[in-house]
Amino acid sequence: MSDILGYKGKRVVITGCFSGMGEAAARILLDLGAEVHGLDYKDCTLPLASFTNVDLRDPASIEAGVAGLSGKIDCLFHCAGLPSAVFPAMDLMKVNVLGMRHLTELILPMMQGKGAVASISSTAGMGWSQRIPVHMELLMTQGFQAGVDWCEAHMDQVAEGYAFSKESMNVWTMFMGARMIKQGIRFNCTMPSPTQTPMMKHFHETAGKGVVDAAAEPLGRYTTPEEQAGPLVLLNSDAAAVVNGVVLPVDGGFMGGVVTGQVDMSMMMANAQQDA
């Protein structure tokens, strides 16, 4: 079994390939012999099969980007994302949820009955189970603009946008996984713990380093983009053929530590606030 992941010759589309986890995932996919098509609003210089400037906040830009692709697409990777505070909440909802959904809906027919979609969520979205009906309401809206309208009418839920958008992505992953498996398409996502990417400086500026460090326990360090890209690539691979609707923590044990009481978030957050 020399190609257990099965990427040789596969045609994959990846967003967010300019930097961070998306760039790392694109590099791995190239190494594995995939034909990689990148979409980002910043120019990507990797030796991809194609690269198109796409702004996920703009449905017309997404549609133009997909129009430039042809033939069968095997896998879709959603790695683009925006942090809160530096960008308005609605930008986050557009990039992290509505643009992602719009792009997926355009790519699904191109998968021709067999494919896989993997997205990057966040441990910030770990509270998804506490408001599933709210997320389902948003996810049931039809089309990009209807999603924008729903968000604008529910800013009390959306708030700063980051946690809500990541929760939505988790619920969307489970919903789409169950909905599309009979049509041969799997959906999964990862929830990374703090990771050393260009986004990290924004997290430090907005949440504070103490809070971010607290979320890096019990591992005790930030992960690397490559450590996040590996599980993402695995989820969309042939080796994960029946892994579907999974929201996978890639966090060095953070989730396990929280639910078994070994990571005491409240005490750590209080300590982090004292340090601030």
Ligand SMILES: NC(=O)c1ccc[n+]([C@@H]2O[C@H](COP(=O)([O-])OP(=O)(O)OC[C@H]3O[C@@H](n4cnc5c(N)ncnc54)[C@H](O)[C@@H]3O)[C@@H](O)[C@H]2O)c1
């Ligand atoms: N870094 C962390 O600690 C961390 C932790 C958990 C989750 N995440 C999530 O991981 C994902 C990847 O982020 P990262 O940490 O690699 O940061 P990053 O800033 O390096 O990567 C984000 C990518 O998204 C692209 N992008 C942003 N807005 C876009 C738009 N409007 N249209 C098209 N592309 C756009 C950027 O150009 C960049 O390539 C994000 O969804 C982020 O929320 C990050």
